[in-house]
Amino acid sequence: MSSKPVMPSSTDTTVSRRGFFMKLGILFNGFAAMVVAVPVVGFLFSSVTRGRASGYLSWVPLGSIDKFPEGETRLATFQNPYVMPTDGKTVDTACWVRRIAGDKFQVFAINCAHLGCPVRWFQQSGLFMCPCHGGAYYRDGSRASGPPERGLFEYPYEVKNGVLTIQAGELPTPGAAMASLCTEKPPCA
Amino acid sequence: MRMIAKVGEWFDHRLQLAAPIREAAEHPVPRNTASWFYVFGSAALTVFILQLVTGILLALIYVPSAGEAWSSLQALNHQVALGWFIRAMHGWGSNFMVAIVLIHMVQVFLFGAHKFPRELTWVIGVFLLLMTLGMAFSGQVLRFDQDAYWGLGIGASIASRVPIAGPAIVKLMLGGPIIAGATLSRFFALHVFVIPGMLIAFVGLHVLMVLKLGINEWPMPGRVVKRATYERDYHALTKQDGAPFVPYAVWKDLFFAGFIILAVAACALYFGPFGPTGQPDPTIIQTAPKPDYFFLWLYALLSLLPPSMETPFLLIVPPIAILALILLPFLSGEGEKSWKRRPIAVLTVLLIAITLGTFTRMAQFAPWSPHMNAWSGDPLPDRFIHGTSALERQGALVFQVKQCRNCHAVGNTGGQRGPSLDSVALRLTQDQLIRQVIQGGGNMPAYGNNLSPAETTALVAFLESLHPAGQAPARDASREVVLGDSDHKEAVAQR
Numbered sequence: 207m208s209s210k211p212v213m214p215s216s217t218d219t220t221v222s223r224r225g226f227f228m229k230l231g232i233l234f235n236g237f238a239a240m241v242v243a244v245p246v247v248g249f250l251f252s253s254v255t256r257g258r259a260s261g262y263l264s265w266v267p268l269g270s271i272d273k274f275p276e277g278e279t280r281l282a283t284f285q286n287p288y289v290m291p292t293d294g295k296t297v298d299t300a301c302w303v304r305r306i307a308g309d310k311f312q313v314f315a316i317n318c319a320h321l322g323c324p325v326r327w328f329q330q331s332g333l334f335m336c337p338c339h340g341g342a343y344y345r346d347g348s349r350a351s352g353p354p355e356r357g358l359f360e361y362p363y364e365v366k367n368g369v370l371t372i373q374a375g376e377l378p379t380p381g382a383a384m385a386s387l388c389t390e391k392p393p394c395a
Numbered sequence: 396m397r398m399i400a401k402v403g404e405w406f407d408h409r410l411q412l413a414a415p416i417r418e419a420a421e422h423p424v425p426r427n428t429a430s431w432f433y434v435f436g437s438a439a440l441t442v443f444i445l446q447l448v449t450g451i452l453l454a455l456i457y458v459p460s461a462g463e464a465w466s467s468l469q470a471l472n473h474q475v476a477l478g479w480f481i482r483a484m485h486g487w488g489s490n491f492m493v494a495i496v497l498i499h500m501v502q503v504f505l506f507g508a509h510k511f512p513r514e515l516t517w518v519i520g521v522f523l524l525l526m527t528l529g530m531a532f533s534g535q536v537l538r539f540d541q542d543a544y545w546g547l548g549i550g551a552s553i554a555s556r557v558p559i560a561g562p563a564i565v566k567l568m569l570g571g572p573i574i575a576g577a578t579l580s581r582f583f584a585l586h587v588f589v590i591p592g593m594l595i596a597f598v599g600l601h602v603l604m605v606l607k608l609g610i611n612e613w614p615m616p617g618r619v620v621k622r623a624t625y626e627r628d629y630h631a632l633t634k635q636d637g638a639p640f641v642p643y644a645v646w647k648d649l650f651f652a653g654f655i656i657l658a659v660a661a662c663a664l665y666f667g668p669f670g671p672t673g674q675p676d677p678t679i680i681q682t683a684p685k686p687d688y689f690f691l692w693l694y695a696l697l698s699l700l701p702p703s704m705e706t707p708f709l710l711i712v713p714p715i716a717i718l719a720l721i722l723l724p725f726l727s728g729e730g731e732k733s734w735k736r737r738p739i740a741v742l743t744v745l746l747i748a749i750t751l752g753t754f755t756r757m758a759q760f761a762p763w764s765p766h767m768n769a770w771s772g773d774p775l776p777d778r779f780i781h782g783t784s785a786l787e788r789q790g791a792l793v794f795q796v797k798q799c800r801n802c803h804a805v806g807n808t809g810g811q812r813g814p815s816l817d818s819v820a821l822r823l824t825q826d827q828l829i830r831q832v833i834q835g836g837g838n839m840p841a842y843g844n845n846l847s848p849a850e851t852t853a854l855v856a857f858l859e860s861l862h863p864a865g866q867a868p869a870r871d872a873s874r875e876v877v878l879g880d881s882d883h884k885e886a887v888a889q890r
Contacts, residue, residue, distance in 0.1 A: 253567060253569070253571050253572075281680070283678045286573050288572055288573070290571070290577055292461055292462055292463075292577075292579075292580070293461050293462065294461040294463065294675075295461075295674065295675060296461045296544070296573070296575040296675060296677060297573070298676060299573070299677055300680055316680060321548070321552040321553065322545070322548035322549055322551065323545055323548070323549070324680035326680060326681075328798050328801075331797045331798040332845040333845075335801065337682070337683035337684075337765065337767055338545075338549075338683065338764060339694075339697060339764065340698065340765055340802075344844070350840030351835065351838045351839055351840050353697070353702045353705065354702070355702050355703070376572040376573065377572060377574060379552045379554075379561075379562075379565055380556055380561075381556065381561035381562045382555060383562065
């Protein structure tokens with residue numbers, strides 16, 4: 207180690223063999239990183255890409271319409287259509303079913319339109335009340351008072367062969383695909 | 396002893412760590428920093444290590460599966476020897492950690508320690524605070540009970556309000572379309588791998604910078620920080636009036652660290668573990684979720700903000716607050732350090748502390764939440780029905796049955812969402828009562844569709860009887876002139 211290796215000076219524009227290989231090595235690793243990044247990013251965002259264009263929504267039965275007396279609002283439960291093996295009880299979802307008359311229904315999400323707490327139905331006063339921040343809704347789901355800026359979320363429904371089915375599969379939040387499913391279309395109300 | 400020394404030498408010959416460690420331990424610090432005010436940083440580090448240890452212990456039993464997490468917590472509480480104590484230590488440790496990190500931050504700010512050349516130490520400290528809060532929230536999720544489940548729903552609802560990207564953020568956060576197994580698994584990954592890894596790296600940097608730049612000297616009014624001269628002055632100070640950190644100053648850190656560990660253990664022993672509350676079953680809707688104490692202020696804020704301001708506030712204020720904290724040392728990197736010469740700094744800290752404290756206190760009572768069982772559970776005190784007419788009693792029944800009590804207190808029981816009605820008859824005339832009941836307004840739902848005329852008459856008659864003895868109820872003078880029906884009112888007033 208008596209003699210120092212000759213280092214190219216900073217003004218030297220020639221590229222040494224080893225310097226070139228180092229840069230090539232960095233480039234090669236960059237390429238490898240990109241190849242790996244595609245599946246990594248794809249995996250990381252899989253829950254988002256699948257959910258595009260309401261990919262999670264499907265029709266689920268709530269049971270015979272005879273379970274729901276006319277003029278009353280009852281709690282119903284269904285299993286979320288998208289299930290993973292470790293979900294446990296969390297796939298069971300509750301909703302409020304209001305049978306107006308005959309085949310005319312309204313199916314409300316349990317989640318308050320404010321921040322998603324479970325609203326409770328009070329038959330006597332005809333109100334849904336939220337225990338969290340005090341949102342209240344009328345029997346038709348429209349906003350009565352409190353912090354919510356809109357009425358309860360509604361599931362689109364169908365009655366086929368006496369069975370009530372709803373289109374569900376997503377947590378109802380103000381931005382979710384299902385939040386706008388029922389705002390314009392008449393079959394919900 | 397010679398044997399131990401020899402083994403030590405053998406290792407140090409290879410590791411070569413003894414000299415730099417000794418140098419770091421004995422680096423000179425200004426004498427006046429050996430103060431009880433300077434112990435919070437090391438206390439935060441102590442609690443962090445405690446959290447690492449108890450966290451690893453919990454991971455020996457805990458199962459991060461939506462189907463089994465709750466029952467594994469039950470096993471920790473009831474089946475595994477001292478599992479409850481380790482859970483309690485971890486839970487109380489998190490409360491202590493948030494509190495100590497905040498106290499540390501306030502002390503650093505009031506002593507001007509964020510100023511030149513310690514700006515980056517402060518900025519990293521801000522990230523450490525955010526990560527600590529991230530650990531607190533994700534930890535609450537891992538306690539996978541009803542509060543955790545609905546708390547996630549609240550988080551998703553807030554995230555979904557982000558323009559355009561909202562729905563995607565929600566699905567990324569939940570790992571799917573709903574709160575389920577994938578949600579818990581990713582919060583587990585965050586709480587156990589991602590955030591702790593970053594915390595360890597950032598804590599390392601934070602402490603390294605304290606060693607390299609030196610601990611902030613005790614601020615003296617009038618001793619002004621200037622970029623050109625500060626570092627020279629500081630080194631002169633440590634030379635003239637310095638003492639080795641070990642043992643001159645470290646003994647106070649050691650005592651306080653020991654005290655904090657014992658305090659966490661004492662709280663754990665006395666109060667026990669947090670929850671879990673009910674099972675995370677979304678079909679059990681008889682629940683009133685509440686966040687842990689460090690997010691109670693947010694819970695209060697979300698109830699009290701006008702609805703139209705909520706979304707802008709949630710999306711704009713947090714980024715601005717974080718940005719302000721990060722920019723702080725760059726905007727006030729020089730000048731006075733002493734809090735005695737920085738009244739605005741002191742007032743800002745007081746304002747924030749009082750605001751957060753008030754919101755937290757209010758959230759403990761949650762006057763904005765209806766009492767869901769008041770209508771069926773809270774009795775009407777005798778004095779409100781003593782000597783009343785049949786119609787008024789019928790009205791009292793309507794009042795209970797129609798859940799008015801859930802939002803309105805009578806005789807100090809019932810909800811506090813709406814005003815107490817103990818003396819409502821003094822405030823509103825008969826006509827005003829009818830209008831309010833039927834049309835609602837002022838944050839009260841309209842009951843017009845839900846009360847028959849007979850029920851409304853009875854209810855209003857009852858409400859008109861609610862006034863202190865000897866004080867006449869409100870009356871509409873013009874009505875007597877126009878309709879001449881003063882009999883009823885006078886009868887009520889005389890009673």
